[in-house]
Amino acid sequence: MKIFLNKSLPKWIVLLIDQMIMSWSFALSFFVIKQFEFEEIMRGHFLVYTGLFVLVSLITFYTMRIHTGLIRYSSIYDIYRIFTAVLIASLSYGALIGLWISPMYHIDSVNIYLVLLISFFISSTLLTLVRMGAKALFLFFRSDSSGVRERVLIYGANGYSLLLKQALETSGTGRFQTMGFLDENPNKVDKHIHQKRVYHIDDIEKLQQKLKVEKVLVFAEDLQSDNQKLFVERCVELGVKVLTVPPTEQWMSGQLSLNQIRDLKIEDLLQRPPIVIENERISSDLRGKRVLVTGAAGSIGSEIVRQVMSYEPELLVVCDQAESPLHELQLEMEEKHPNGKMAIFIGDITNSNRMYSMFKEYTPDLVYHAAAYKHVPMMENNPCEAILTNVLGTRILADLSLTFEVEKFVMISTDKAVNPTNIMGTSKRIAEIYIQSLNNLHHGKVNGTKHPYTQVPQTRFITTRFGNVLGSNGSVIPRFRQQIEKGGPVTVTHPDITRYFMTIPEAVQLVLEAGTMGNGGEIFIFDMGEPVKIVDLARKMIKLAGLVPEVDIPITYTGLRPGEKLYEELLNEEEKTIPTHHSKIRISKVRNYSYDQVVLDIDELVQLNKTKDELQVVRKMKQIVPEYISKNSRFEELDLQIN
Structure with missing residues (x-):
């Protein structure tokens, strides 16, 4: 299992899988438009249409380097790039058919634009599901292979907290299991973010017992606020360990290293808001x-x-x-x-x-x-x-x-x-x-x-x-x-x-x-x-x-x-x-x-x-x-x- 976790698919295999999905989606859409009349489909120009579509799709995906990303670390940005690539391939193919192939070879046996529309939704959905499924499997097997993980809560329910959650999930060690977020904003409490509930900070003692929470992760700059310090000191009194995370701008190459997460030090509690100097x-x-x-x-x-x-x-x-x-x-x-x-x-x-x-x-x-x-x-x-x-x-x-x-x-x-x-x-x-x-x-x-x-x-x-x-x-x-x-x-x-x-x-x-x-x-x-x-x-x-x-x-x-x-x-x-x-x-x-x-x-x-x-x-x-x-x-x- 460790070999599976530590290795990634070669880029050419990822590209091949993507093109298989693209070609299958196009073929399925073609069959749907032709109402699965296989004899008529085969007598038409199905192979010409499909072969040309695969060529355009291959060029588009290769040029945009969709196959170079690690599937297990796929993010919203990667999904956006996939949708963009599928859209560009579809539009390019449509323009190619409409401006060159149909006029030159008089091939109009199918409503190709309707085929492209259906194919777009099928292929983009499948490409996304494949990546999300691979990521979910990776996280599942990794957590299974790493044994017992530390159950943690993340202080704050904002964009930085989401980045931290994603960083923990894709860290490659499976050391932490995020149980939820902590916040004091009533508009956020009891809501769910990324399938994780937002709890009120006053419930930390109950959560310690209910969720078996061992640690709370806090961004270092949050400790400069008196409210956050009081919360942290309460965690210390309850025996919940507090870990500090550096500001996102200090994450190495934009990625959080678990080495940057450290135990709270007494200096963190004693420091005061930054001094403004001239x-x-x-x-x-x-x-x-x-x-x-x-x-x-x-x-x-x-x-x-x-x-x-x-x-x-x-x-x-x-x-x-x-x-x-x-x-x-x-x-x-x-x-x-x-x-x-x-x-x-x-x-x-x-x-x-x-x-x-x-x-x-x-x-x-x-x-x-x-x-x-x-x-x-x-x-x-x-x-x-x-x-x-x-x-x-x-x-x-x-x-x-x-x-x-x-x-x-x-x-x-x-x-x-x-x-x-x-x-x-x-x-x-x-x-x-x-x-x-x-x-x-x-x-x-x-x-x-x-x-x-x-x-x-x-x-x-x-x-x-x-x-x-x-x-x-x-x-x-x-x-x-x-x-x-x-x-x-x-x-x-x-x-x-x-x-x-x-x-x-x-x-x-x-x-x-x-x-x-x-x-x-x-x-x-x-x-x-x-x-x-x-x-x-x-x-x-x-x-x-x-x-x-x-x-x-x-x-x-x-x-x-x-x-x-x-x-x-x-x-x-x-x-x-x-x-x-x-x-x-x-x-x-x-x-x-x-x-x-x-x-x-x-x-x-x-x-x-x-x-x-x-x-x-x-x-x-x-x-x-x-x-x-x-x-x-x-x-x-x-x-x-x-x-």
Whole structure:
């Protein structure tokens, strides 16, 4: 049976079958008109008429390549082509008889046009039935050979849903059995489409029992609607697995591959409607420019590279220490943007000589600074490295940006810099303070001793601040996924801990938008949506895997990690925000710092850092950022001493 399913008829046999049907239909029509008087038919010109018709039909079908399609995958379009071919053959034959054969040979023994009319309906019907019958047999034998199939419902009852149903039926694997459609439109509910009933989405629990439905297929773009998300979350609660299907424009060669159907991921439920950005404004800012991205091998940095490259910069310089991820990124960009110009620069941002050589060689117009240490517990145990990279590295790049007259310097910061409770967040806050004070001095906003940088063309320093991004390196979601795959337990630090989440692409979109609108000195705050309870996130991920929380996969609480706090903030209590033209971006109003004092403080911090005396380093950090109060950390004793 598998041999039958995997093989198709040769084209010449399909053409032969079609012509046998055409000739038989013509002959039958001829007999009907002659009332089956065989003796009279044979004495007439039956063979001449039939032979000429077969010749015209053969030429028409061959020219239109009717025989080249796979019968098992016949569609409405194929039926339309068959009707067209039969009509053209009939009209051509009629014209040939009327204009040439009858006048020349005086053959008028039959009403040939009536024969053609009857033949048209018989042949087109038979050709259609043969194809539909072959398709039905193929689907029947395939389902029989593939064993038990998964019973699924398709979310939506529209043209795309019908395309999906047809794609599943003709996929060649017989993996799915479509039981019907789901919709909330009362005009569609209880109707039938392609012999499949349309059910109301509220009936999913009943359908799970009645139809033994195992899965629901949802188009990925539908998940951006709140109603669809609620429905999907209900399916998850009921234990009905949800599979996502890409938009039809992403189907390979117009055909859906079952490899493109994947299990619903927690990222699908957390993502929000697409962000609308001013592409023209960003394009005018980036096209033809020389752009530098630091930390280009990281989650945010690599996405900045992907999006910036689409705006056709003159040159994109990607800088990082990690050679293997940089190599992978280079291969990806060469494949997606073969005409794009990209320079790979391996270097440590704390190495001032190496960074100087990079700026001197490439003279960037814009800098996106994403290089940083971001892992909270790691930096709590290694504060000197946080200072070296997050503070000193940022200062080196900012100073070089002034020296080489960079137009704009955009720093990627974090919500953990607000009322910081850890080394990482504080080091990023100090970096924010430095580039803001540098910008203010440079633009004459703060009084202070004259600085040589004030003599060079203005560089605008901009900060963007946002929370956790979905799927980033070291984030909680990949960690939970690994734990679930291993059978648990899933570890959560605290039952009440919450975090903001944003997808990497939308975070970078807002970074580019904010960089475009920034005049210098701003801290742009992104709308992170509603905070998510981490334990709820863990439960949903377990259910998405088709398992039951606390039964199949236990959840254990390990306690807050060093430097970790329950709730992240995007704004300091004393800070205020002002809106921008983009609804997802606001500007934080923070107090200004004297550049001279900031430089003295950072110089002292860097000198202390060289001694590796971590207590003295952290004590200085608390002096620079008074709101830094340690949590779950060995450095809490310093707060007691200060108080």
